[in-house]
Amino acid sequence: MIDETTKGVFTIAVTPFLPDGTLDLASLDRMVDAYIARGASGLTILGMMGEAGKLSSSESVEVIRRVISRSTVPVIVGVSAPGFATMAAMSTEAMDVGASGVMVAPPMGLKTDAQIVSYFHNAADCLGETPFVLQDFPLATGVQISPSVILQIVEECQTCVMLKHEDWPGLEKITSLRKASEDGSRRISILCGNGGMYLLEEMMRGADGAMTGFGYPEMMRLVIDAYHAGDIDRARDIFDAYMPMIRYEAQPGMGLAIRKHSLARQGVIQHATVRKPSTSLSVQAIAEIDALARRQEKRLLDLGVPRDVFWQSDVQQDLSMSRK
Known part of the structure; x- marks a missing residue:
């Protein structure tokens, strides 16, 4: 079970689809394996970037069962729903x-x-003893949650054990929460999102790790490992190698299509399909992404990062064979 001490990289998983929009279970298996191979200490499924709102209840259950049966690391499941009955059932x-x-x-x-x-009192009541993550993502939800309100929820809802921090800008929020913990408030785990855009600074402010997605998910593990080793310069160098792609993927309304294209390009998933309604990438956008990927690969090699850390060559070969 997750708890207040949970640390590491919980990769936000995409949901792979076939070109006709049906679930791609073979890619789901391959994706789980690839995320773990690239350093995920946990997985989070059926989040906003997992297209949870586009799945039927039966499809959601199928994804939950498939991922958990395949995974060798802890799995957190997004259960946000309009009503508490649906939340409790999921x-x-x-x-x-x-x-x-x-x-x-x-x-x-x-x-x-x-x-x-x-x-959140009602959510905690409906979830019973299940530990839950409070997702603080005002850019998507429109709900602004101040540090004092988070602290009140944490104090009054003991099963709230983690904050998925995605406020933007939000570094001062992390500092405020950690200062409150030092002063006696219950300390919970803080894992950060926003595609890893502020990852190093978030770690330096007191975060316990990342809970986010990116088309090159090993980035979070490489940066965090360098940070924990005390090599801040290397952490910055690695982050800088990925930064152009992080910036490109951060485009509102385009991020998921870009991320899925990157994952398909590497062979992590077979198709870059985003279930409708969706945004398609233009020929120009695909060319831009591929150009950034080539420069990213060169910069990582120049930093001495082994190719097999950021490129699943065996998966790519398997995918190429499957297309023949």
């Missing part, structure tokens, strides 16, 4: 098959601090 399904916890984002429309606190 959480029960996930925990019964071996999930390590669930993640809950506040619904749009919560305006006041009292409404936010009340919502």
Whole structure:
């Protein structure tokens, strides 16, 4: 189970689809293996970038069971839903098959601090003993949660063990929460999102790791390992090698299509399909992504990062064979 001490890299997983929009279970298996091989200490599925809102309830259950049965690392399942009955049912399904916890984002429309606190009280009640992650992503939800409100939720809802920090800008929020913990507030795990855009600074502010996705998921592990080794310059150099692609993937409304293209390019998934409604990449965009990828590879090799750390050549070969 996840708890207040959980650290590391929980990679946010995409949901692979075939060209006709149906689930691609073979790619789902290959993706789980690739994420773990590239340094994930955990996986988070059915999040916003996992297209959870586009799946039927039966498809969601199928993804949960498939990933958990395949994974050798803890799995957190996104269970955000318009109603608590659906949330409770999905959480029960996930925990019964071996999930390590669930993640809950506040619904749009919560305006006041009292409404936010009340919502998470109700969520905690419906989840029972299941440990949960509070997803703080105001850019997507429109719900602004101040540090004081987070601290109140953490204090009053003991099963809230982790914050998925995605406020933007949000570095001062991490500092504020960690200062409160030093002063006696209950300390919980903080894993950060936003595609890793501020990862090193977040670690330096007191985060415990990352819970985000990126088309090159090994980036989070490489940066965090260098940080923990005390080699901040190397952490910056590695991050700088990936930064042009991180920046490109951060385009609103385009990020998932870009990420899936990058994963398909590497052979992690077979198709870059984003389930409709979706945005398609133009020929020009694909050329730009591929150019950035080539420069990224060169910079990593110049830094002495082994090719097999950031390029799954065996997976790529298997994919090439499957297309013949």
